[in-house]
Amino acid sequence: MVTSSIGACSTAKPLEVIIVDVGHGNCAIVRDGLKSTIVDIPRGKPVISALVNNKCHQIEHLLLSHPDEDHIGGAARLLADPDVNIANFWCNPSAIHDTETYLDLVEQAALREDQRKTRYRSNLNVGTREDLNFERVSIEVLHPDMRFAGIGQTPRRHKLGEIPSNRMSAVLRVSLAGAPAVLLAADIDDKGFEAIVRRGVDLQAPVLVFPHHGGSAKGGDDRDFARRVCEYVQPRLVVFSLGRHKYKNPLPQVLAGVKDAVPSAHIACTQISKHCHARDAVSGSAAHLSPSWPSAGRAKGESCAGTIVVRAGNNGDIVYYPAQSEHGRFVIQNLDAPRCLGAPRAMG
Structure with a gap:
């Protein structure tokens, strides 16, 4: 069961997933009390501010889905901070990435390993089993499987064909607390997703952070890809983590595919899509935005749902904020042509 109110949750020891409004990029903080795991971290201040302001002192795992800039840009800085305690760093190797950002990241992670401050784990794949679990949090790696992990990213000239970075996400x-809560799909493309489906993996989760920020899967029909992803995940909340000034996501055909599969799901973009609002910013109330967690677009009036908090409720259900009603009210009152709206649906 998932509801869209967060007021009934216990606050003594928060058990939650925070999908941070970082602009164009991805970042999720998984938290049980003072212990946390970070999944992806682009450049910018929102994540560091979030950790400091909410007393997330112990980072059990820093997980990087794949080596693209908008997923790893802030990781080296975090690893280089002597005041940050990170038990484990996870990032699959990439022989075809030679950006300064990636090479600096590998160096910082290696230094932490040499100093025995952080364990450097280069095997973020289905073989991790229970290695990522902590306290009341369980994190399953659904992809890459051992076939992809055994080969890694490849160039076009490879005997098996190209395996790009996104496909290895x-x-x-x-x-x-034992209840599936959030599926973090990173930038998985259509062929990578089909590999998961062929293995018969259970993908269902009430909250889906949609792949590639709602951009093109670059391999087939984007509407069909979105439809199939949502048919297998069956989300009640679909999140697009995007920056207002980077591309024009989510693509209309992606939104159409989401609505084909889950017509009354709550669709929430972290920042305002230019498809929905052409003017520079909105001047309406931002009362629906999280009071505890920062949103990168808030100061300039560019956050839509902003940072989204998903929690384990008192009755074994999954609850989230901002509520569908509050976010919907903001959208209706402030956006020129909102594309996310559909018929409301009881969340249960």
Whole structure:
């Protein structure tokens, strides 16, 4: 069961997934009390501010889904901070990435390993089993499987064909107190997703962070890809983590595919899509935005749902904020042509 109110949750020891509004990029903080795991971290201040302001002192795992800039840009800085305690760093190797950002990240992670401050784990794949679990949090790696992990990323000239970075994205399902809560799909493409489906993996989760920020899967029909993803995940909340000034996501055909599969799901973009609102910013109330967690677009009036908090409720259900009603009210009152709205649906 998932509801869209967060007021009834216990606050003594928060058990939650925070999908941070970082602009164009991805970041999720999985938290049980003072212990946390970070999944992806782009450049910018929102994540560091979030950790400091909410007393997330112990980072059990820093997980990077794949080596693209908008997923790893802030990781080296975090690893280089002597005041940050990170038990384990996870990132699959990439012989075809030679950006300064990636090479600096590998160096910082290696230094932490040499100093025995952080264990460097280069095997973020289905073989991790229970290695990522902590306290009441369970994190399953659904992709890459051992076939992909055994080969890694490849160039076009490879005997087996190209395996691009997005296809190697680590797809994670986070459960809170035993209940599936959030599917973090990173930038998985259509062929990578089909590999998961062929293995018969259970993908269902009430909250889906949609792949590739709602952009093109670049391999087939984007509407069909979105439809199939949502048919297998069956989300009640579909999140697009995007920056207002980077591309024009989510693509209309992606939104159409989401609505084909889950017509009354709550669709929430972290920032305002230019498809929905052409003007520079909105001047309406931002009362629906999280009071505890920062949103990168808030100061300039560019956050839509902003940072989204998903929690384990008192009755074994999954609850989230901002509520569908509050977010919907903001959208209706402030956006020129909102594309996300559909008929409301009881969340249960």
